Amino acid sequence: MLSEGHEVSCLDEDPESHARLEVGLDKGWEDLGGRFTVGTGLETDALLAAGIEGADAFIAATNGDNTNIVIAQIAQRRYEVPTVIARILDPLRAEWYRHQGLHTICPTRVAIDMLESAVREGAPRGVA
Amino acid sequence: MYIIVVGAGKVGWNLARELLDKSHEVTVIESNRRRYLTVEQELEHNVTYGDASELWVLERAGIQRADMVIAVTGDDEDNMLICQVAREKYEVERIIARINNPRNRPHFDLLGIKPSVSATDLILRLLEHEVPEYGLVHLLNLQEEQLEIIEMLLGKDSRVTGRRVGDLSMPEGSLLISVLREGKGFVPNADTVLEVGDEVLAVLDPGREDDLKELFGPAAGGGNGTG
Numbered sequence A: 001m002l003s004e005g006h007e008v009s010c011l012d013e014d015p016e017s018h019a020r021l022e023v024g025l026d027k028g029w030e031d032l033g034g035r036f037t038v039g040t041g042l043e044t045d046a047l048l049a050a051g052i053e054g055a056d057a058f059i060a061a062t063n064g065d066n067t068n069i070v071i072a073q074i075a076q077r078r079y080e081v082p083t084v085i086a087r088i089l090d091p092l093r094a095e096w097y098r099h100q101g102l103h104t105i106c107p108t109r110v111a112i113d114m115l116e117s118a119v120r121e122g123a124p125r126g127v128a
Numbered sequence B: 001m002y003i004i005v006v007g008a009g010k011v012g013w014n015l016a017r018e019l020l021d022k023s024h025e026v027t028v029i030e031s032n033r034r035r036y037l038t039v040e041q042e043l044e045h046n047v048t049y050g051d052a053s054e055l056w057v058l059e060r061a062g063i064q065r066a067d068m069v070i071a072v073t074g075d076d077e078d079n080m081l082i083c084q085v086a087r088e089k090y091e092v093e094r095i096i097a098r099i100n101n102p103r104n105r106p107h108f109d110l111l112g113i114k115p116s117v118s119a120t121d122l123i124l125r126l127l128e129h130e131v132p133e134y135g136l137v138h139l140l141n142l143q144e145e146q147l148e149i150i151e152m153l154l155g156k157d158s159r160v161t162g163r164r165v166g167d168l169s170m171p172e173g174s175l176l177i178s179v180l181r182e183g184k185g186f187v188p189n190a191d192t193v194l195e196v197g198d199e200v201l202a203v204l205d206p207g208r209e210d211d212l213k214e215l216f217g218p219a220a221g222g223g224n225g226t227g
Helices: A017-021 A044-049 A065-077 A091-099 A107-121 B010-021 B033-046 B055-060 B076-088 B102-110 B119-130 B209-216
Strands: A009-012 A035-038 A057-060 A083-087 A103-105 B002-006 B025-030 B047-049 B068-071 B094-099 B116-118 B136-142 B147-153 B174-181 B184-186 B199-204
Touching: A009 A017, A017 A035, A035 A044, A044 A065, A057 A065, A065 A083, A065 A091, A065 B076, A065 B102, A091 A103, A091 A107, A091 B055, B002 B010, B002 B076, B010 B025, B010 B033, B025 B033, B033 B047, B055 B076, B068 B076, B076 B094, B076 B102, B094 B102, B094 B119, B102 B116, B102 B119, B116 B119, B147 B209, B199 B209
Parallel strands: A009 A035, A057 A083, A083 A103, B002 B025, B002 B068, B025 B047, B068 B094, B094 B116
Antiparallel strands: B136 B147, B147 B199, B174 B184, B174 B199
């Protein structure tokens, strides 16, 4: 999205993640207009430093479902970010929070659907 | 009452013991297998293994018929979401959440998770009570009702000792409700004369502490004079 000219700000608790952002780029992340903040999504200071107050969209995609659900609700309710998306691995909870008005993406659900259709596309035994 | 306790750490385990002693029906949910096996030796069928942030684990524990859910894990996000799901999805009437990091309190409030209990805050409150330099102790904070009750110890240099209660110009929105003198409490009237060593209790609108501190505190320049 950065390459499309959007302003992108990443928040991560691991300072080393910055290096990952630059893999495959010919310039530095900041040189291309990106932002990077070290901190966790539950820290108000870190969210503010990352610029949540001016954000048009907020994506919560840490490796913890619970963290994502909490931060996404904070972004939605406290900072009134217009578009908030939470990554939730647990399909049951992704479903329930979607009904509660949270935009959720469930990679598990997507993978199940893809695997299922791949199986259906295959031919059963004995059919040439 | 049927109570679900999430987290079988020191807090959860002891809480479950107390509740069982008081003849409540209790299920403790613990997600660490080793901890579960330890606790299970004592609590037996009253503890179950699983991650309570997953809905089916809560359902297996019978959350649909629970009267109360208490989330006391060491993880604030877990505690918040377990309580949120309990109340909003399963319509559990009463929830209690533990706050591990007091800086997360605003998040609990934002999600409407009430009441929430923070050990750090409790210790701070005790500290206020035990360390007299603080001058003023919060005894009760009724957020919903917009009232506070505080306690003040009248020192030698307090500007109200020797004066009649009726002569004090109490700030608007505050009321003296009792005086503790030599271990006994009574309700003061206008003729009560305040003495050194009295502990007075006042009820007030939130935000009036400073006015009261000003009125009951040491006279200007009195400092820590020993007299």
